[in-house]
Amino acid sequence: MDWKPDLSSETPLYQQIKEFIIHKISLGEWAVGTKIPSQRALAEHFGVNRSTVVTAISDLIADGLLEGNTKGGTRVINNSWNLLTASPPPDWSSYVQAGAHYPNQPTIQHINRAEFQEGIIRLGTGELSPDLLPSEQMKEIFAESSTNSFLLGYEEPKGNLYLRKQLAAYLQGIGVNTSPSNILIVSGALQALQLISIGLLPRDSSILLEKPSYLYSVHVFQSNRIKLVGLPMDEDGVLANQIGRYKKGYNASLLYTIPTFHNPTGTLMPESRRQALMNACADEGLPIIEDDAYRELWFDEPPPLPLKARDPHALVLYLGTLSKTLSPGLRIGWVVAPEPVIDRLADIKMQNDYGSSSVSQWAAAEWLGRGLYQKHLVTIRAQLILRRDSTVQLLQTYFAGIASWSVPTGGFYIWVQLTVDVPMQILFERALKEGVLLNPGSIYNRHTGNYLRISYAYAKLHELEWGLKCVAILIRDLVDKKRLER
The missing domain is CATH 1.10.10.10 (Winged helix-like DNA-binding domain superfamily/Winged helix DNA-binding domain)
Structure with missing residues (x-):
């Protein structure tokens, strides 16, 4: 209104x-x-x-x-x-x-509305700050479009061929050898999941995933009567030695994983665990959806190669996106998979929206083809390192004694565990009244209610300080009130 x-x-x-x-x-x-x-x-x-x-x-x-x-x-x-x-x-x-499609969780609906209220400090938002988006460079690319014009019509079912060629070359640089015919352009990685859920899996099937996981916060699988089965995690990611037991116990159809800078925990799966995971899934004949949205947001050194880079048996459906690195507004992502899978998903996509934006595909191809994307990534990594370090320092200043966390080596998120007993719904509501929007852990798994997903990617540094200080004060007030009630 x-x-x-x-x-x-x-x-x-x-x-x-x-x-x-x-x-x-x-x-x-x-x-x-x-x-x-x-x-x-x-x-x-x-x-x-x-x-x-x-x-x-x-x-x-x-x-x-x-x-x-x-x-x-x-x-x-x-x-x-x-x-x-x-x-x-x-x-x-x-x-x-x-x-038929499930509504979002009430908390997520609340978050989606509150994100666009004026003056709100967004401490959990999973996207780059407007200050970090390359708006001026994007304007220049479109201004130069007369020398390399784009079409305003529909693209072919798999997406713009030039973009798919550029993506094939880019993916080769991270160990994924594929061809344009094995790539489908989608409107963000979320649409890829939607297509997979309706195009490859029967209703009433089950999929395995990390617990907690971003996938719990969206209903692309649940709305198609597909059950999500959480696998336990440790500091190296999903426990590969549990895959066989869970696969048999739930007759699972595939495994969904975010091995690189996991959402929401920020965990980076090391090489040894990746090998163990691939071996376990190969033994079980269990396909994998690898969501690699945060791969390029590494800080000190590049992460291990994707699971798809070690995939001789074609187990892995590989998802990538430009939403976390270049522009969420472009709505450009991709799926790499065997050609029959790509053909099936492309057919469903044509039935749904007749292809992703041709203008966005042209812009993405220009960023990749001119070498601008790699230069942009260097800048973004440098900015995110500064933001991560500042946020860790703020947590040490304001959250000492009430929370614990690990320092991520890439991505957007710090997974903060509150070590005091606080009613999270009340904390969420009180923070919002103070103009601070939180992402409570319960939206990524109902058993992680004492966690907060803190993002250092979106809010300005002064907003991060004000917001974290405010939340810390609210937490301590709630703890004191509970103590007095006893």
């Missing part, structure tokens, strides 16, 4: 709010069955006293447009169409609830 009441108007505030809600209902934007925001939320958004909102809502209930109760909130029960027709309009809320 971008509307605000006019405080200088002679029309009473409650009447302005009432008319705004009637307008939303009459346009069908708040259809019959819609649960409207709470009185408290409306009052905060409109910048008025709660009593003003209560008056407006009470009038609308009396008019027969809304119905409210203490448990279910306030819902739309009538509209202007309903008064003029013999039958009531559709109950869109029932359609929403009947949809």
Whole structure:
């Protein structure tokens, strides 16, 4: 909602709010069955006293447009169409609830909305700060497009051929030998997972993954009735010696893993564990989805080669993306897989969106083809090292005695474990009231509620300091309150 009441108007505030809600209902934007925001939320958004909102809502209930109760909130029960027709309009809320795709977890929905509120400090956001995105260079590339023009039409099913050739050359540099015909361009790695979930796996199958994992925070597999089975981790990543037991116990169809700068823990799987994992999966005939989104964000030395670089049996479906390194807005990722798999996924992608943006593919190809991408990575790594070091220092300053963490050697995240007993939902809500947005560990696995995913990639350094200091104060206040209650 971008509307605000006019405080200088002679029309009473409650009447302005009432008319705004009637307008939303009459346009069908708040259809019959819609649960409207709470009185408290409306009052905060409109910048008025709660009593003003209560008056407006009470009038609308009396008019027969809304119905409210203490448990279910306030819902739309009538509209202007309903008064003029013999039958009531559709109950869109029932359609929403009947949809096959699962909704996001409530906390994630809250995070997705709050990220775009003005003045919010985002301590967990998994993307580069706008200050680190190469906006000026991108403008220059498009300004020079007259010498190497791009198409505004559709691309072929697998994606722009020149981009796939550039990716094949780039991948060869990290040990992945492939050809353009074995690469599919997708709209970010998340779309690759979506395509795999509907194109390669039967319903009611199971997949193995690290516990915790980013994959728990999205429902691309669960919405297709695919069960996620968590494998235990240690400081070197997923425990390869457990794969056989879990594969048999759950009749798993494949393994999903982020071996390089894992999301959310930041763990880097060493060479020995990678070899053990590949051997275990080869013994079990278990395919692997390798999500390598953070590979290029290393600090001191390059990480071990991808699992796909040691894949003589074609076990690995390899996912990459430019979202974490160049631009999330380009929405460019890729899948490397055997050609029948690529053909299958490309066919489904054409049915879904008829191909990723041709303009974005052209821009990505220019970055790779001109050598600009590798130069850009050098700059990004240097900036992220400074941010990581500053964030570690801030944690040492403000979180000493209440948390523990490991220092990552790449990626975006520090996986912070609170060593004091704090109700995380209350901490999340209080931090948000102070203008600080957190990513609690529970969204990556329900058993990791005492963790926070802290990202040093997005917020400015002064925002990181203010935000971490604020959260530390809130944690200590909650601990003190709990102690007093005893």
